[in-house]
Amino acid sequence: MSRKHLISIISDGTGETAATMIRAALVQYSHSDIQIIRNKNVRSENHIDALIDECAAGNGMIVHTVASPSMRKKIQERASEKGILSFDLLGPLLGTLDSFFGFASESQVGVLRAVNENYFKRIEAIEYTVKHDDGKTLHDLDKADIILLGISRTSKTPLSIFLSHKGWKVANVPMVLNTPVPEEVFKVDQRRIVGLLIDIESLQRIRKNRLEKFGQDPGGDYASLSTILQEIEYATGVFKQNRKWPVFNVTDRALEETATEIVKVISSRLGLPDSVIF
Numbered sequence: 001m002s003r004k005h006l007i008s009i010i011s012d013g014t015g016e017t018a019a020t021m022i023r024a025a026l027v028q029y030s031h032s033d034i035q036i037i038r039n040k041n042v043r044s045e046n047h048i049d050a051l052i053d054e055c056a057a058g059n060g061m062i063v064h065t066v067a068s069p070s071m072r073k074k075i076q077e078r079a080s081e082k083g084i085l086s087f088d089l090l091g092p093l094l095g096t097l098d099s100f101f102g103f104a105s106e107s108q109v110g111v112l113r114a115v116n117e118n119y120f121k122r123i124e125a126i127e128y129t130v131k132h133d134d135g136k137t138l139h140d141l142d143k144a145d146i147i148l149l150g151i152s153r154t155s156k157t158p159l160s161i162f163l164s165h166k167g168w169k170v171a172n173v174p175m176v177l178n179t180p181v182p183e184e185v186f187k188v189d190q191r192r193i194v195g196l197l198i199d200i201e202s203l204q205r206i207r208k209n210r211l212e213k214f215g216q217d218p219g220g221d222y223a224s225l226s227t228i229l230q231e232i233e234y235a236t237g238v239f240k241q242n243r244k245w246p247v248f249n250v251t252d253r254a255l256e257e258t259a260t261e262i263v264k265v266i267s268s269r270l271g272l273p274d275s276v277i278f
Helices: 017-030 047-059 070-083 091-101 109-132 155-164 185-187 200-213 226-240 253-271
Strands: 007-011 034-039 061-065 086-090 146-150 169-176 193-197 245-251
Touching: 007 047, 007 070, 017 034, 017 061, 017 109, 047 061, 061 070, 070 086, 070 091, 109 155, 109 169, 109 193, 146 155, 146 226, 146 253, 155 253, 193 253, 200 226, 245 253
Parallel strands: 007 034, 007 061, 061 086, 146 169, 146 193, 193 245
Antiparallel strands: none
16 A cells, blocks of 8 residues: 655645645646645744654655745755755745845745735635626625626626726626616615716617627617617616715726726725725
8 A cells, every 4th residue: 555645835824825736736646645734824943843843753745835034944954854855835936036126025924825815805706796797696795895787788797897807796787777776786785886877879889789799680679779868867867866876987988997986986985995996
């Protein structure tokens, strides 16, 4: 029976970066019996000594992501003394970046943890936003950071996706002529709701182009001026009844421009720091 191989991760953060890279490399060693132990928030030499002793007792190897040069050196020296292999994932990259920038790194501990947290926050935001596109899901609308309301072709989906890639959970709800706004919208924090409008001529042009793109008749009700006027009047009326909702006109505006203004307003209303504005 083949022995189990131990890989011990030492990290001043969560160790998730090292674990991810190890798993990626281990795809090449599918027949090996491997145990990965992730040791988080390692900030002292005594802690390092104890972990390396444990690893040596299990005849394992060390993989570490530690920002402090002195701590990295300590790990290398202690591993060598114990006769076990060690691999520094972060040090060589920092050394190369030092040369590239012309100055030394700040050696901030837990920096990879912050990177990981931001990454997973964006993934979570994107998943939420996709599930809540075009009013698909309303039962957990209260979990949205931003809720967009607007009639068809007012950039609800593109704005939602753009904002989600910045880490915002966005739900967008369509406004349909002669159909009340879903009651779930009125049960959530009204500071998070944003209305979208567009000029009549621009909307007609966009709708006609969309119909032609899919080989449909652009002369139907969907793209007619009378229908569009009714829809815009309906949406405008709803927004006037709910004056707490800021309204943005998206006519001929870049997504990033509108998204930035939305985030500024929402951040101000929720008391969030300016740093959240991209």
